[in-house]
Amino acid sequence: MSTKSSDINHIWHPFAVPGDNDLLRVIVSGQGARVTDEDGHELIDAISSWWVNIHGHAHPYIARKVYEQFLKLEHVIFAGYTHQPAAELAERLQTILPGAPRRIFFSDNGSTAVEVALKMGIQFLKMQGKAEVKVLALENAYHGDTFGAMSAGQPGMFNHWFSEHMFKSIHAPVPNTPEKLERFEACCQEAAGGVFIYEPLIQGAGGMLMYSPEVMETMLGIARKHQMLTIADEVMTGFGRTGKMFASDHCADVPDIICLSKAITGGVMPLGVTAAKEFIFNAFNASGETVLYHGHSFTANPLSCTAALASLDLFETEKTMEHVEALSQWQAEAAQKLANNHKIANIRHQGTILAFDIVSNEQTGYLNSLRQKILTFFPENGILLRPLGNTLYVLPPYCVSKDELDTVYSIIKAFLRIV
Ligand SMILES: Cc1ncc(COP(=O)(O)O)c(C=O)c1O
Structure with missing residues (x-):
């Protein structure tokens, strides 16, 4: 059996229509910003394999560190036991996280980092004597696919089957116009x-x-005025994506809880972190009644923690933030060059990410039929891209070269000529 036929016969892929396997590609290796399929075709990974990879694929330093750790200790229960990679990682995160010292709660992906944050926040406020704790989130939010994370997400096609099983949350607009500011304030009051x-x-x-740091500052100021506990979901934005180590570093207000995952391990192993301010942790210390009853089998997996430590080493030895700066500059230049293209709208750029909508006579959104054309065209032309409907974005590993990025944009321009 070939890999592809075994897959087709036995695997249920995420976000996929069963039986729709025409575009399925078998990837056999990766190096730097590229992956290679079983026919030897190289693809430039323009979306960092779902926004996770930052230093490049199969990085030998991370690989060696994980291998060495495996020979010492691959996994151990994290309730009542601990180990060096978790302790060192928790300590090193203090040196980079905004608002440290923070207590580090480990889990194993972005959705669980969010679940833990919501549970911490709700339980903390209830322990302070609040009878009912409301959850405020933003319109268009996405926080993951588990039930708590879905409940905080925008209600819609991704979660409507479960709507009566999700908890109710209030959704406010990003307050970037006077009218939205008013609505945001009203939601905070509620x-x-x-x-x-x-x-x-x-x-x-x-x-x-995207929205600006000034809008974020305003938003957090209003939330504080209404005594809200703030949770920054930095699952996608953490570790350099927005041009600074964390998106929260762009404004002075420090969130009470920060969720991390994806790039924390360099994007090579699953790991989730929920980092809470000490005053939250301290409130859980009173008695058995106040324990946060949450944990996963692979909490703080030593191999994942080791990958995260190796990734932090690379930030120093490979001067990763200098790559972030260069990539951010190249993306700004690309945005300028594309700005006058009449086939695109709403071009936007923040740090290492550039996004735009392709003009179409259908509604902008996930189900726009351009999605299928994009998913076909780009891999055929050596680029791994996965759009959000007719929204195209380029979010590569920071090790991408200028030549590779230029190739991505030349293929994007070729696509824009034919749509
Ligand atoms: C902001 C944000 N939060 C949470 C998640 C969920 O992370 P995971 O897919 O690891 O569960 C994602 C995933 O894309 C995300 O972008």
Whole structure:
């Protein structure tokens, strides 16, 4: 059996229509910003394999560190036991996280990092004596696919089957116009004293929608005025994506809880982190009644923690933030060059991410039929891209070369000529 036929016979892929396997590609290796399929075709990974990879694929330093750790200790229960990679990682995160010291709660992906944050926030506020804790989130939010994360997400096609099983949350607009500011304030009044969860600066799965640090500052100021506990979901934006180490570093207000995943391990192993301010942790210390009853089998997996430590080493030895700066500059230049193209609208750029909508006579959105054309055209032309409907975005690993990025944009221009 070939890999492809075994896959087709036995695997249920995420976000996929069963039986729709025409575009399925078998990837056999990766190096730097490229992956190679079983026929030897190289693809430039223009979306960092679902926004996770930052230093490049199969990085030998991370590989060696993980291998060495495996020979010492591959996994151990994290309730009542600990190990060096988790302890060192928690300590090193203090040196980079905004608002440290923070307590580091480990889990194993972005959705669980969010679940933990919501549970921490809700339980903390209830322990302070609040009878009902409301959850405020942003319109177009995406926080993951587990039930709590879905409940905070924008209601719609991704979660409508489960709507009566999800908890109710209030959705406010990003306050970037006077009218939206008024609505945002009204929603904060309604949710006063509750938790406010938001994706700082960029709403990824909601369409790569961006807002400025000033708007973020305003938003957090209003939330604070209404005594809300703030949760920054930095699952996508953390570790350099927005041009700074964390998107929260773009403004002075420090969130109470920060969720991390994806690039924390360099994008090579699953790991989730929920980093809470000490005052939250301290409130859970009173008695058995106040325990946060949450944990996963692979919490703080030593191999994942080792990959995260190796990734932090690379930030120093490979001067990763200098790559981030260069890539951010190239993306700004690309945005300028594309700005006058009449086939695109709403071009937007923040740090290492550039996004735009392709003009179409259908509605902008996930189901726009351009999606299928994009999914066909780009791999055939050596580019791994996965659009959000007719929204195209380029979000490569920071090790991408200028030549590789130029290739991505030349293929994008070729596509724009034929649509
Ligand atoms: C902002 C944000 N939060 C949470 C998640 C969920 O992460 P995961 O897919 O690892 O569960 C994502 C995934 O794209 C995300 O973009």
